[in-house]
Amino acid sequence: MTTEVDVVVVGLGPGGESVATQLAEAGLEVVGVDKHLVGGECPYYACIPSKMIIRAADALAEGRRVPELAGASTVTPDWSPVATRISDEATSGWDDQIAVDRLTDAGVRFVRGHGRLDGARTVVVGDETYVARKGVVLNTGTDPAVPPIDGLDVTPFWTNRDIVKQTSLPGSLIVIGGGPVGAELAQGISRFGTDVTVVEMAPRLLGPEEPEAGSLLGEVFAAEGIQVVSDAKISQVSYAEGRFTVTVDEQGLTADKLLVAAGRRPNLGDIGLDTVGLDPTARVIETDDHLRAGDGLWALGDITGKGAFTHMAMYQGDVVVRDILGQDGPWAEYHAVPRVTFTDPEVGSVGMSEKQARDAGIDVRVGVTDLATSTRGWIHGEGGKGLIKLIEDADRGVLVGACVVGPYGGEVLSSLAIAVHAGVPTATLRSMIWAYPTFHRAIETAVKELDA
């Protein structure tokens, strides 16, 4: 059967759900298609459950800091409140009925199934064909990537989708991947008493971030007893008698469980991209600043390769809505993309890294300050390690990037995100009054270091 509507949204991750809702509320006839859960990865398997783990793990860490600061403490970790919160509060037992109701209440026609393009402005879901007068929006997101390591695919390894469903934790865990997902989960789980080893191919944790950030986090992990094996070449993974063995440079690391956090694989292979002249083997869908990928075709979220973050999908979703409704911009641009790794200390960054800025031919000046030696860092004591790094375009006198590592690093980042986004002159930052004794006051010191 063929049905004509205004817009079909394929994949209802955070951005797709928002687009479908906004367009239906604006009076358009909208079909939203998802093969799994409305809301996508973020609420059920990613951002929300992982941050619930981290919130609990940070409470344990603070409890363990009491003897340094305030007397005696006994910390007895218990995973069950975390498992219950994730299951009951965050995911309703991995049931999306609330999200489906929200969507249909907004006027979206929801179709559960695998959507596939079948030529321009046409989507097939099972026996149904939907023809979209205005066009199709793709938000099909990503799956966990499984690296081609000998033996891995036949072992019962976990991904983020499994670990958030656990009702108890293993005695030991190997994490393949020391990027944001691997680092957050490694520290979170370790703080509950699991013996954790992170195996990372790059020289340090959080590879693409500032080297200072990854190195500092590595020091913190080591002090907490998390083993990080960097520059690792994994030749094989095996599983026997309830134990995983990961062979790294001829040496066998063993653990009860294995978590693979080695990046993401875009869901582009089976959505009919070839029927609209696009390459189904590409890693990303190329889009313009209106998020258009072709005539009557928009794409948003992780599949655009502009940053695999919920806030990116939501930002792009608003652009798509404006374009479809014929409104004015602002249109998409990406010079000030913020990102936060919610480890302790948090690592928040915006814009370019020093390396990216140098590679782009910018005349770079860098200002770095040690957060632990700031007044607030010193007062904070235990758990107060961190740094602020600013990357300035010296010719233009503006920041093009910044990185904050420290307690509430993601929050401290906000003023620097504004500075990079709006191109606030560093001269203006120099003239500001910075509240004492805050963590963000260390930005003033880092600004002064730009001149050093």
Ligand SMILES: Cc1cc2nc3c(=O)[nH]c(=O)nc-3n(C[C@H](O)[C@H](O)[C@H](O)COP(=O)(O)OP(=O)(O)OC[C@H]3O[C@@H](n4cnc5c(N)ncnc54)[C@H](O)[C@@H]3O)c2cc1C
């Ligand atoms: C462990 C972890 C923690 C994270 N933490 C954060 C964080 O703290 N902050 C942050 O900003 N980001 C975080 N992210 C990233 C964030 O989850 C994603 O960027 C976010 O979900 C946006 O993805 P998306 O909208 O592109 O699609 P997704 O969320 O991947 O959703 C895509 C949807 O499309 C559906 N779908 C796919 N193919 C089809 C098809 N052919 N037909 C129908 N439906 C289809 C899927 O079922 C899914 O519902 C984290 C990721 C992970 C893995």
